[in-house]
Amino acid sequence: MNKPRVICIGEILIDRFSEQPSESLQKVTSWQDFPGGAPANTACALAKLGISTTFIGCIAQDELGELLVNLLKDSGVDCTGVQRHHTAPTRTVYLVRDKTGNSKLVGFGGREPGEFADAYLCAELLPISLFQEVDWLVLGTLELAYPKSREAVYKAISLAKFYDKKIFVDINWNPMFWINIETAFQTIMELIKYVNFLKLTVDEAKFLFGTIKPKVIAQFFSNLKGVLVTAGESGCSYYLGEYEGNLPAFSVDVQNTTGAGDAFNAGIISQILKYGIHSLADPEIIRKIVTYASAVGTLTTMKLGAITSQPTLIEVEVFLSTHYLKRDSIS
Template sequence: MTQVVCIGEGLFDSISDEPGVELSQVSTWTLYPGGAPANVACALTKLGTTSGFVGAIGQDAMGAELLEVLRSHSVDLSGVQLIPGTPTRSVMVTRDKMGDRTFAGFGSDRPSDSFADTKLNAEYLPMDLIQSAQYLVTGTLLLAYPESAAALTNAMDLARYSGVQVVIDVNWRSVFWDDEQRAKSVILEVLHQADYLKLTDEEADWLFGSRDLNSLHNSFPRLKCIL
């Protein structure tokens, strides 16, 4: 049995090799496989917890490399949807001289909704995998796009119906969204599905205008833990 199912984006982070240099001036980048849910799935297997990854990945060289990384960590890939003709996303990440990151775009003129991770289809979700898990772990980036938002919502509904605990990492990344106020509204609504919530102080300020944990818990009484 797969103990934890991670659903969300699988992509590459293209990280600047030149801290403190502006995006337009960076000359070299290094690609790292990522996407928070994919990273969590790999980390869990390293700790001895069985995991699966559910997400949409391009049927391209980058997608194949990402799948190989997940496979090498013994992550269950039965929930992966391969999307032909739509590229796996690469996120440009710049760093200041202190190492703090800025997510600066996608390295092409393609609109944000034209990458494979946005195409996760609810019709092809691995229902048995989700229903038999102990935890469903996700972020909020899939909520930025209609098709993947519908798939994620269906997966969380299925988890709730089946008694699977839902873990949500806010993981706010403005570059994925076209409207910050819409993002806030959508994310706040979906947090009512969470049994466990992970967020930073800055994300708490942005979403709630407060870092008070008691206030957050009162707003979302279903929560068992806030990290």
């Protein structure tokens, strides 16, 4: 494997989707399992786009954990930093899909959110050499919900800062993961102080900042060099370098939206690596970067499975040559 360009740190898990579109858990009669977890999704998407990537996370010493590690490896992701927990299980999340393809997390199969292996990611076991090699550190906020993994996240941030790496955070807000929901807002806002690039949904932007304007959000923290706000079928808005803009969505038949944002993140990072960080001084290249990322995210919605649905480089190129953006976008 080539020297990794990106570390993705956080959770890898099983997404257990309802096979019947339903608004109620009680009406679901069968389920289908897919690998998932936002940082792992992004790692696999990056690898499929030709970016050498490594994943750091904690999984169980069980059959599901082995399956997930093999999936990462098969996707081309380096697993040097994967840790194993001998007693806590690999996380399974239950997701109910509605008729529009949107999914809602409804539980963890009767377990408490902090009982799973990913909550025990250990700071002392982080491979320091990986942080010396890469250009980017990518993470979400769910690992902040647990004391042990939160410590590991901040150790990773400290290493990234020490070695002058770019830090990209996707908020990925989900209250069901948090043990102490009252501390979530302040914990997340504290993390953003160390971040260079921030991606959040419209709802997350309203929740954290009271605005959906990326430039306004960037002004909350001087360290933010880029902010992306996604709005599903309404497209996205961005503030990168010193330029802001809105981008409509592509028009496609959506099967499931889980993992689309993670794939979008991979598209953004892969293109910044392609063009170089200096390219954020050019508004035309910035729009190319965001359009490419939108295509990667859109392709992921056209099949089930956050990882199994991710496109290759060639599939993205073909899609961009045959599909056009809608006229309406987020404003």
